[in-house]
Amino acid sequence: METTKCVIISSNKESQLELQLPKNHTRDVHILSLAFLLIFLAYGAAQNLQSTLNTEENLGTTSLGILYLSFTFFSVFASLVVRILGSKNALIIGTSGYWFYVAANLKPSWYTLVPASLYLGFCASIIWVGQGTYLTSTARSYAADNNLHEGAIIGDFNGEFWALFALHQVIGNLITFALLRNNQVGSIKGTTLLFVVFLSVMTFGAILMCFLRKRSSNKTREYKNLGTDIDASESSSLKSLCRSLKSSFSDANMLLIIPLIAYSGLQAAFVWAEFTKYVVTPAIGVSGVGIAMAAYGAFDGICSLTAGRLTSGLKSITLIVSVGAFGQAIVLILLLLDFSIAKGLLGTSYIIFMAALLGVGDGILATQLSVLLAILFKHDTEGAFAQLKIWQSATIAMVFFLAPHISFQTFVVIMLVSLCLTLCSFLWLTIKVGKTPSSSTGKLKGLS
Secondary structure (H helix, E strand, O other): OHHHHHHHHHHHHHHHHHHHOOOOHHHHHHHHHHHHHHHHHHHHHHHHHHHHHOOHHHHHHHHHHHHHHHHHHHHHHHHHHHHHHOHHHHHHHHHHHHHHHHHHOOOOOHHHHHHHHHHHHHHHHHHHHHHHHHHHHHHHHHHHHHOOOHHHHHHHHHHHHHHHHHHHHHHHHHHHHHHHOOOOOOOHHHHHHHHHHHHHHHHHHHHHHOOOOOOOOHHHHHHHHOOOOHHHOHHHOHHHHHHHHHHHHHOHHHHHHHHHHHHHHHHHHHHHHHHHHHHHHHHHOOHHHHHHHHHHHHHHHHHHHHHHHHOOOHHHHHHHHHHHHHHHHHHHHHHHOOOOOOOOHHHHHHHHHHHHHHHHHHHHHHHHHHHHHHHHOOOOHHHHHHHHHHHHHHHHHHHHHHHHHOOHHHHHHHHHHHHHHHHHHHHHHHHHHHHOOHHHOHHHOOOO
């Protein structure tokens, strides 16, 4: 009894100390967003170059397939790891995988890239679950401290994060173009300089992560309030992980969101593996890939910020996702009809237009999925974001392994059918959640 009292008193002192500290929530969002931008502008550009630089025995594309399979596997355990480490520590450790993967490209071989890909799969799983947990926790704290609408704040913070994150496509491609323009792609001198620059940028991004304030998840706060020893609690046990996974797969809301999550991974992999190869390159050449991807990233960023600002509840999420789906459907139908324009300025503009629409769709999916999961699954934020990465990475891995064996037109048909089924599932979810009385459960706070 005395031990329990001491723990409760200790936790009360910690809570009072936290209240006395300045709560720079927006500062943390700025730091998190900038750190991810710096890390992923390097990794994203390195990923885009894999099929061009490491062509021997398909080393580049095979390493990416291995990476996303590893990502899928470790995402199953990512929520448990993040609960044990804490979201800040998970973010810091997660950056190391990206650093080692880019470093492996200085001496690419099966003995460097494959182990780096496997390790990055683990790091990617915890950094993305940590990101979703940390950003959601920051938004909730900010909304509670300032008596603001939780759903709107989650939308705002996710909008800022995904807008800055999307710029990695623009900046990374511009750096690659600047450093390789006077060298043949694949020349040792040019690529070595490029990857050294990328490693320097990523190091700065990793250092930025260290300046984030530590934050606790909802479950950790519950255990503190109850005076329970967190290390001995179920939040860091294998039983908790199994329970979380079981509840996720039996949760009707999660089952209806999974198609949308899977499609978000499918459309991203489509852009990386198919769109640039079969649409951009034949129309405007290899040099046009950088321009198209820069446009994709720019519109992705603009749309992420705009969609985040416009998000206020379930109705706004439904409308925004529907607009994004409509934009991607236009692109897929144009590709299916093989509608093309003669080369030249008009032809380049047409390709950039399609890239921009795909970027709009990606920006909408990124922000709205994060907001939807944060609001519907606030009782298990880590588990929800782990599910997000499990299905996204599994779909991406499938694309990398299967795309070489199916035609481009077949892939477009699969995309279009998947989009229709996904939209039906999402609309069913919104109708189901909309009919659930908000007063009957705390899960739906912020949806109104």
